[in-house]
Amino acid sequence: MQENKWWKEIPLIVVIICPFLVYLYLKPLLPDLIPSHYSIHGNGKLVVDGRMSPLRFIVAQFASTLVVYGSMALTFLLTKRQQRYQGQSALLIPILYTVKAGLVILLSAIPIYEMLVAAGKLTAGNATLWAYAGGIGAVVLMNVFIYRIYSVMYLYSDEKPLAHKSYVIIWVSTHVVVSIGPLCALLAGHITSEKIISQFILAFLAICGNLLYNVRPNLYLGIRTPWTLKNETVWRKTHRMGGILLFVFGLAGLIATFLVNAQQVHYILLSVIAIISLIPTAYSYILYKKIIHQP
Structure with missing residues (x-):
């Protein structure tokens, strides 16, 4: 009998709604507009180049979080109708949950941090450090996930989808493409990435x-x-x-x-x-x- 692990989603759902709870708590202290977008200038510092009302910013981040949360589960919903892939899917579930949890926490933490700074509960001095840490963390999570997907798919397939050399080329290329966007954003002050x-x-x-x-x-x-x-x-x-x-x-x-x-x-x-x-x-x-x- 397959173990029902739906309860593991409860902490993630709580994290997703946390920005709304923080907003209700800090609402009297919040200004009309808070930073919603940053750019990295030549000196490597974050500069605010977009602002939104706190509630609008939370809703925008909430939508992004739901897209990430849903897309991480989509592949495994498809496997329920594909009996031959269920063994591979079971091997990927732990890393999938870890990556999904990391991205949900990161996306939910952004509006919470901005509201705490805007309400005077935190100082804004470490914004650049937190941005770099979050970006690097997201890159690491996605690359770990990609590595696990490709390794499981190749090692545990009865019939290999491609010759090993071709498979490795696509494998490495996927890592590069997934990483190039965040890395260009982090290095925007030092390279031209348009x-x-x-x-x-x-x-x-x-x-x-x-x-x-x-x-x-x-x-x-x-x-x-x-x-x-x-x-x-x-x-x-x-x-x-x-x-x-x-x-x-x-x-x-x-x-x-x-x-x-x-x-x-x-x-x-x-x-x-x-x-x-x-x-x-x-x-x-x-x-x-x-x-x-x-x-």
Whole structure:
């Protein structure tokens, strides 16, 4: 009988609602606006460049926290319908919970800290230190999670999804792409990062496109739509077509970023992501419907 561990979510739910409780307690002491966004200047110091009302800031952070909380559970909700992946999922549950708890605590602590400073309960002198500590902590958590996912998926799969060399390339590239955004933010006072993040993502997409065209069915790596997961023929054909799309548009987008300004780079990245997401998804659905209606 499977042990019910729903009670472990109670502390996280309490953490998520804590900013609202702190707001109710400090409300008489809070100003109309509190800092909601910072930039790191050339001297490495945080500078406030955005403000919101305390309640609006809490709601915005609350929404972000819910997105993180929900997305961390999404993969494992899918595994309930995929019997062959449940063993791997069980191995990932402890690290998933640890990462989810760390991110929830970090996102909930931000508005609490700002309200305590605004109400005069804390001094603002350590804001830069806490920001760097939080950013580094988030990078470490996400990389530990990625390492565990890739190691479990490869070591405990009966049939390896990719050749080991290709798998390691994608594994390392994933670590780089996940880390580059936070690291650029932390080093914003020392490097110019307007195009770097988008260029790394586009290069990653091109690499994946070159390696994923023959990836075998699995829950974590590849184009995982409900239809590719249900039918191996749909999986194989979708990945052959999707691999070409990822490589061509990833490489073309990367080249284009060197020819345009920083603002246009964001539009290029969004366009490429839309194309490589929507076309394979629609293709897998159409192909699946065609296959299951064959006599």
